[in-house]
Amino acid sequence: MDTVMSRVAEEKTFDGWGLTLAARYWPGEGMPVVALHGWLDNANSFAPLAQHVSNPVLAMDFVGHGLSAHRPDGAATHFLDHVRDVLALLDGAGLEKCILLGHSMGAGIASLFAATFPERVEKLVLVEGIGPMSGEPGESPQQLRRSIDETLALAGKQKPCYQAFDDAVTARTRGFGGLSEACSALLCERGLVQTEQGWTWRSDARLRIASASRMTESQVEAFLRAIKAPTLLVVGEQGMGGNGMFDHRTHWIASLQVVRLPGRHHLHMESPQPVANSINKFIA
Numbered sequence: 001m002d003t004v005m006s007r008v009a010e011e012k013t014f015d016g017w018g019l020t021l022a023a024r025y026w027p028g029e030g031m032p033v034v035a036l037h038g039w040l041d042n043a044n045s046f047a048p049l050a051q052h053v054s055n056p057v058l059a060m061d062f063v064g065h066g067l068s069a070h071r072p073d074g075a076a077t078h079f080l081d082h083v084r085d086v087l088a089l090l091d092g093a094g095l096e097k098c099i100l101l102g103h104s105m106g107a108g109i110a111s112l113f114a115a116t117f118p119e120r121v122e123k124l125v126l127v128e129g130i131g132p133m134s135g136e137p138g139e140s141p142q143q144l145r146r147s148i149d150e151t152l153a154l155a156g157k158q159k160p161c162y163q164a165f166d167d168a169v170t171a172r173t174r175g176f177g178g179l180s181e182a183c184s185a186l187l188c189e190r191g192l193v194q195t196e197q198g199w200t201w202r203s204d205a206r207l208r209i210a211s212a213s214r215m216t217e218s219q220v221e222a223f224l225r226a227i228k229a230p231t232l233l234v235v236g237e238q239g240m241g242g243n244g245m246f247d248h249r250t251h252w253i254a255s256l257q258v259v260r261l262p263g264r265h266h267l268h269m270e271s272p273q274p275v276a277n278s279i280n281k282f283i284a
Helices: 043-050 081-093 105-116 138-157 166-173 180-192 216-227 247-252 272-283
Strands: 008-018 020-027 033-036 057-061 098-103 121-126 192-194 199-200 229-234 256-261
Touching: 020 043, 020 081, 020 229, 033 043, 033 081, 033 247, 043 057, 043 098, 043 272, 057 081, 057 272, 081 105, 081 256, 098 105, 105 216, 121 199, 121 272, 166 180, 166 199, 216 247, 229 272, 256 272
Parallel strands: 033 057, 033 098, 098 121, 121 229, 229 256
Antiparallel strands: 008 020, 020 057, 192 199
């Protein structure tokens, strides 16, 4: 992580359909950047990047992540619900328009939001993701069954518990895409809670349950083709985008620039300066 934290963030809360949405806000000048983190990450995902972007940055914790509330007990969690939570955040913050930034899962949600509410997005920045995951139509019955089975099995499972904070940090470095110790610690600061038994994750356990359904690739295409905002896609050469897995989708966004940079899946955390340089040039 190539930055020294000097730009101080403010804690914010907003109402999201009766649930508390937590966020971190770094003041600045220009149109606000609303930042959406990846799966099982939190608003601290954008703390390194915020040091190199002069615009205001408002990074939310998705429901079930970080300091935001969890869905009610017994309620199902759906990927698409995050889209309306982003709308609630913008309305609560009084933002008619924003520069929307998303990483990984957040990039998928940002893509859907920009397509659904094009009038609210001035520019769109996607890091290591373009649109949500898709599935084959013929797999839908098995997908639903898997989701329900995992929901039923959840009551018998316990979250991992660590005796020391550093043990949890080390475990987080082994998560999807790999992560440096410094960046892992940053996510753990907001993602852990201390109990009598030790340190455990704040995140809603239901986030690990398989989705009840997934869009087809044709549905994803329809959303990406509906995006009106100029769009920047930043991919890491050693990340998800480095192997070309997003390439076929890049043709579906009318105004798209693609930047490939050295780095892993969390390159916006581990190498924030080059990522910020690309973003600053794009939004200038």
